[in-house]
Amino acid sequence: MRGSFQDQGGLFSYVPPEQRVPANHPLRKIRELVRAVLKDLSLSLGRLYSPEGRPSIPPEQLLSALLLHAFYGIRSERQLMEQLNYNLLYRWSVGLSPDDPVWDATTFTKNRDRLQAGDVFEKFMTRLLNHLEVKPLLSNEHFSVDGTLIEAWASHKSFRPKDGSDDDGSNFHDQKRRNDTHASTTDPDSRLYRKAAGREAKLCYLGHATMENRNGLAVAGRVTHANGTAERRASEAMLKARRKTVGHPITAGEDKAYDTKDHVAALRQAGVTPHVSQNNAVTKTGRLRRSAIDGRTTRHQGYALSQTRRAMIECIFGWGKQHATMRKTKHRGIVGVATDFLLNLIAYNLIRIPKLLAT
Secondary structure, three states: OOOOOOOOOOOOOOOOHHHHOOOOOHHHHHHHHHHHHHHHOHHHHHOOOOOOOOOOOOHHHHHHHHHHHHHOOOOOHHHHHHHHHHOHHHHHHHOOOOOOOOOOHHHHHHHHHHHHHOOHHHHHHHHHHOOOOOHHHOOOOEEEEEEEEEEOOOOHHHEEEOOOOOOOOOOOOOOOOOOOOEEEOOOOOOEEEOOOOOOOOEEEEEEEEEEEOOOOOEEEEEEEEOOOOHHHHHHHHHHHHHHHHHOOOEEEEEOHHHOOHHHHHHHHHOOEEEEEOOOOOEOOOOOEOOOOOOHHHHOOHHHHHHHHHHHHHHHHHHHHHHOOOOOEOOOOOHHHHHHHHHHHHHHHHHHHHHHHHHO
16 A cells, blocks of 8 residues: 655654664764863863853864764865754764754854864874773884875966966966966965876875874874975974874884985984885986985884885875865865864774774
């Protein structure tokens, strides 16, 4: 017998969102971890707000919504607000009841900038990695570092001479354009850069990540201007900070781009054993390069293990560009891009941690 159709749009529902979310849904464990970290950050978050005035968006809900933005690769914060309006799963994850109004997209962005200025994302990542359940998953001796291009939210037509000699930048063919003489009018912090010979040049930033080698979780990240030495300088800064945090010598797996004498020497001076992939390729002039890493390092079994494990860092970048928001940033300025990059690293960790805890 065919059932009769009745439009139920005008009826109320007495089933809470908690009962609608499946018991084995991956967001349940993620939500539990996020709530625990936010509880520890409550005092730090409170210092960012004035005790007087109108109540703003609760920072706990703001951070939870931004994580959803990365988990599901939602195109923009305006679309995020739209989906929060009708998606009960998103409302449950953020902590909104079905009847709570959704914030205005401009207000949401304004409040995000406040958290960005307060280094909340760095503190969140640190507290997450120090969580009682998460800390045993991390290695405190062996790490890997790599960098990736983050395409800027700016077109080639915006890359114009700094002296204003080009009117609109529409015809840039057969012109020699360099970062010394040109800058983007849309995003001045971006740089024209190519990752390798034969690849196209793009207006972009460089994102750098440090990964622990036990389970492949990101433990640090930063964004710099794109240039030929940025990867090595960022690696040195992040590894020195990691060495200081753990309090004992560490190893660092890196690819051939990091195989230079000054970089290897800087890491060794900082108490970091450089497990850098050897670059003995032939240069364009026909000269054979000589690696800064010799048999004193490569003869150890740990070197081979580091070279094997460092490939896992590509999973972080691959997930961020395929599923999250790392491929082409929607932010302008290095501060906003760095915050979004760190948010992607946190989101990747939160997706991986429940799976690791279940094994």
